Structures are given as C-alpha cells and as structure tokens.
Amino acid sequence: MLENLNLDWSIPINSMPLLLSGIKWTIIIAAVGLFFGFIIGAVVGLGRTSKNKLLFWLSTIYVEAIRGTPILVQALYLYFGVNQVLQQTVGFRIGSETAGIIAIAINSGAYIAEIVRGSIQSIEKGQVEAGRSLGLSSFKTFYYIVWPQAFKRMIPPLGNQFIISLKDTSLFAVIAVGELLRQGQMVVATTFAAFEIYTVVGLLYLVLTLTISLVLRRIERRLEVD
Amino acid sequence: MIITVDNLHKKFGDLEVLRGIDCQVEEREVVCVIGPSGSGKSTFLRCLNLLESVTSGKIVIAGHDLTDPKTNINQVRTEVGMVFQQFNLFPHMTALQNVTLAPVKGRGHSKEKAEQEALALLDKVGLSDKAHVHPSRLSGGQMQRVAIARALAMNPKIMLFDEPTSALDPELVGEVLEVMKDLAVEGMTMVVVTHEMGFAREVADRVIFMDFGVIVEENAPEKIFSNPQNERTKAFLNKIL
Numbered sequence: 324m325l326e327n328l329n330l331d332w333s334i335p336i337n338s339m340p341l342l343l344s345g346i347k348w349t350i351i352i353a354a355v356g357l358f359f360g361f362i363i364g365a366v367v368g369l370g371r372t373s374k375n376k377l378l379f380w381l382s383t384i385y386v387e388a389i390r391g392t393p394i395l396v397q398a399l400y401l402y403f404g405v406n407q408v409l410q411q412t413v414g415f416r417i418g419s420e421t422a423g424i425i426a427i428a429i430n431s432g433a434y435i436a437e438i439v440r441g442s443i444q445s446i447e448k449g450q451v452e453a454g455r456s457l458g459l460s461s462f463k464t465f466y467y468i469v470w471p472q473a474f475k476r477m478i479p480p481l482g483n484q485f486i487i488s489l490k491d492t493s494l495f496a497v498i499a500v501g502e503l504l505r506q507g508q509m510v511v512a513t514t515f516a517a518f519e520i521y522t523v524v525g526l527l528y529l530v531l532t533l534t535i536s537l538v539l540r541r542i543e544r545r546l547e548v549d
Numbered sequence: 550m551i552i553t554v555d556n557l558h559k560k561f562g563d564l565e566v567l568r569g570i571d572c573q574v575e576e577r578e579v580v581c582v583i584g585p586s587g588s589g590k591s592t593f594l595r596c597l598n599l600l601e602s603v604t605s606g607k608i609v610i611a612g613h614d615l616t617d618p619k620t621n622i623n624q625v626r627t628e629v630g631m632v633f634q635q636f637n638l639f640p641h642m643t644a645l646q647n648v649t650l651a652p653v654k655g656r657g658h659s660k661e662k663a664e665q666e667a668l669a670l671l672d673k674v675g676l677s678d679k680a681h682v683h684p685s686r687l688s689g690g691q692m693q694r695v696a697i698a699r700a701l702a703m704n705p706k707i708m709l710f711d712e713p714t715s716a717l718d719p720e721l722v723g724e725v726l727e728v729m730k731d732l733a734v735e736g737m738t739m740v741v742v743t744h745e746m747g748f749a750r751e752v753a754d755r756v757i758f759m760d761f762g763v764i765v766e767e768n769a770p771e772k773i774f775s776n777p778q779n780e781r782t783k784a785f786l787n788k789i790l
Contacts (some may be wrong), residue, residue, distance in 0.1 A: 343747050450637060450639065452637060453631075453639070456630075456652035457650070457655060457703060458625075458703060459650075459651060467650060472640065475641070
C-alpha cells in the first residue's frame with residue numbers, strides 16, 4: 324500500500340516564492356481590514372451603548388445584518404454584486420484585494436463592535452459615578468476612566484477575532500484574491516501535489532495565527548504588570 | 550445656607566423612594582443621616598450632586614439651583630466632593646494619579662502643581678508612602694482614604710459621604726472615621742450617610758433620621774440618641790444601639 328505513495332516535498336519548496344507572495348496578501352488584507360474593522364467596531368460598539376435611539380438602532384441593525392450573513396456571501400456580494408452596480412453606473416470596479424479588505428473590515432467590525440460594547444458595559448457603574456462626581460464631563464469620564472479599563476478587557480477577545488479574520492481571508496480565493504490559499508490552489512492545479520501543498524499552506528496559516536497568539540499573550544502579560 | 554432642599558421627590562418607575570424632603574444645611578455643619586436600609590437616605594445623598602435625577606422639588610447647593618436646566622452640573626460637582634461605599638477608585642491609576650486626574654483633566658491645572666497638592670492631601674490622610682501604588686495593593690481603609698483625598702483635590706465646599714465605612718473590615722473603620730473627624734474639625738461642611746452611631750454622636754452637629762422616604766426626626770445627636778421623640782426613631786435606635 325505505502326509503496327505506491329509518491330510524495331514530492333520539493334514541489335512546495337520550489338513554489339515557496341509563490342506561496343510567500345500569497346502570505347503577503349493574506350497579511351496585508353487581514354491587517355488593513357482589521358485596522359478599519361477596529362475603527363468601525365469602536366464607533367458601532369459605542370453606538371450600541373448609546374442612549375440615543377437612532378444611534379443604537381443603526382448600530383444594532385449593522386451588527387445583526389453583518390453577523391447574520393456569511394462572510395463568503397458578503398465578499399461575493401461586494402466583488403460581483405456591488406461591482407455590477409458600480410460598473411453600470413460609474414463605470415468603475417473595485418479590485419479583488421480591495422473587496423477583500425472591505426469585507427474583512429465590515430465583517431470584523433460587527434464582531435469587534437460587540438467586543439467593544441461588552442467591555443464598556445462590564446466596567447462598574449461606580450467608575451462613571453466617581454468621574455462625574457469629580458466634575459468631569461461624560462466625555463472625559465469615558466476617555467480617561469472607562470475606555471482605558473475597557474480596552475484592557477478587549478484584548479483577549481480581540482486577539483480571538485484577529486485570528487478568525489486572518490483565516491477568513493482564505494475565503495477570498497473565490498474572488499481571485501492572490502492570497503495564500505489561492506496561490507496554493509494554483510500550484511496544486513499545475514502540479515497535482517495536493518497533499519504536499521495543502522499541508523504547507525495549513526502550516527503557514529498556523530505560523531501566522533500562532534504569531535498573533537504569542538504577541539497578544541505578551542501584551543496581556545505586560546498590561547497585567549501595570 | 551449652603552444646602553437647601555425643598556420638597557424633594559424621587560421616583561424609580563412607580564416606586565417613590567423620596568416622598569417630600571425638606572432640609573437645610575449650614576456652612577461648616579456636619580449632618581449625619583441615619584435610618585433603616587431602603588429608607589431613601591443614599592438616594593437623598595445622591596440627589597445632592599445629581600447622581601440621581603430629581604423627580605420634583607428644588608435643591609440649591611452653594612447658590613446653584615440644581616433643578617434649573619441652565620445650571621452647569623459639572624461646575625457644581627467640583628464644589629461637592631463625594632465618597633462612595635465601594636470607594637470607586639480608578640484601578641488603572643496609582644493613588645497619586647487618582648487624586649490628580651480631576652484637577653489636571655477637569656480644571657486644567659499643571660501636572661506639577663496638581664501632584665504637589667495631591668501629595669499634601671495623601672499626607673493628610675496618612676498615605677504619602679502609597680502615592681505610587683495601585684488600588685489593588687491597598688487595603689479597604691487605605692482605598693477609602695485615597696478616595697477622600699481624591700474628592701478633596703477639587704477643593705469642594707461640601708463633602709458627601711455615602712456609607713463610607715460599610716464595606717470595610719471592622720478593624721479598618723477607625724482610620725477612615727479619623728480622617729473624617731479631622732475634616733469636620735477643620736470646618737468642612739459634611740453630609741454623611743452612616744451606620745456608625747458612635748461617629749454620629751461624637752462628630753455630628755445634627756442627626757437626621759429617615760424612614761420610608763421622609764425625614765422623620767432631626768435633632769442634635771445627644772438629644773436624638775438619648776431622647777428620640779418619634780416612635781419609629783425609637784424602634785430603629787432600640788434595634789441598633
């Protein structure tokens with residue numbers, strides 16, 4: 324049985340430049356997408372804690388709509404659906420990488436909004452009362468007292484979200500983003516070395532996610548010391 | 550009068566917690582508010598700096614009408630220090646930073662000036678050696694003394710204390726009461742919601758007994774403790790003394 328096994332590990336090694344260019348896009352899309360995702364998440368998360376009905380409902384609808392639909396649908400919708408409309412109206416299309424970045428941003432934004440909301444609401448009411456009774460405005464109380472404490476509590480779930488979003492970029496292979504999985508598929512298509520290539524692709528994702536885990540553990544430990 | 554409360558009512562939904570409070574406090578006066586739990590004494594205190602909104606009635610603090618929507622409540626609150634049962638120190642800051650936050654970020658004082666004053670205040674509450682320590686490494690009594698220093702840093706005209714020793718281990722109560730006593734002697738106007746009858750008897754100029762959202766009886770401590778007039782006051786004091 325095993326004598327028929329014919330694995331060629333030189334294939335993934337020889338296609339490493341291609342796979343590395345895929346990693347580059349995986350990292351760029353995840354990093355830029357998460358950067359904007361955090362901004363969206365902070366704004367929408369604040370909206371979810373707002374007493375203003377309009378802000379609250381707008382942000383709630385955003386969170387429910389994005390969280391309630393698959394990211395693959397969102398990516399296809401952006402790249403094919405929205406592009407179709409753009410093409411017909413302004414004669415312009417967004418590129419696949421840009422579509423990937425936008426998809427990560429709006430998708431992670433919804434989840435990060437819930438992380439932000441949960442962390443802010445977990446800060447004891449007495450903290451706000453102490454700040455306000457010192458005469459600080461509600462903004463200053465939030466900025467100097469609530470946010471720094473809430474931010475610390477956000478870090479573990481944010482790390483989790485970073486890892487999820489990084490892996491989600493692999494879905495953009497279907498919209499022809501040249502990220503890691505897509506590059507792997509292309510190599511498989513020409514070499515048929517599916518086992519070797521997907522093993523290496525999997526390991527490369529693992530290296531990326533473990534790096535995120537490690538960095539976050541460091542940050543957590545540093546914040547613990549303070 | 551530095552505090553004038555006129556027919557104050559407070560409702561939480563359908564529950565009327567304060568049912569018509571009239572009260573006046575003179576400058577430099579120390580008033581202790583006692584009463585059973587649920588009597589509305591904490592709510593009354595929290596209305597005095599609008600941590601609780603007022604349903605109806607009027608509160609005038611140091612010339613500011615709190616119920617007038619044009620009143621700048623942040624300004625009034627700088628003149629009214631508040632000390633909480635649960636201390637509510639900012640855990641991400643050192644003792645010193647807790648004390649300097651409001652003078653620096655609220656009043657715009659320089660960091661140097663604020664720190665100098667804060668160190669003097671921490672010294673006053675006996676904690677100058679804890680200036681650079683975070684609250685998690687302080688005892689309850691130390692935390693509450695930092696909280697008092699923090700409130701004093703804004704140079705308030707009035708200090709409100711909401712059961713300041715109720716969350717403390719018995720052996721730590723004394724050090725906090727000692728600091729409060731010093732403040733009273735210096736002439737700070739104080740309203741203290743407390744279960745410490747010894748403190749009320751010794752330090753208060755006047756004791757207010759509240760029950761069911763009204764002031765049932767108020768008098769000088771020696772009179773109210775030795776010769777309460779109202780049946781409910783008698784019953785309450787019998788239970789706790």
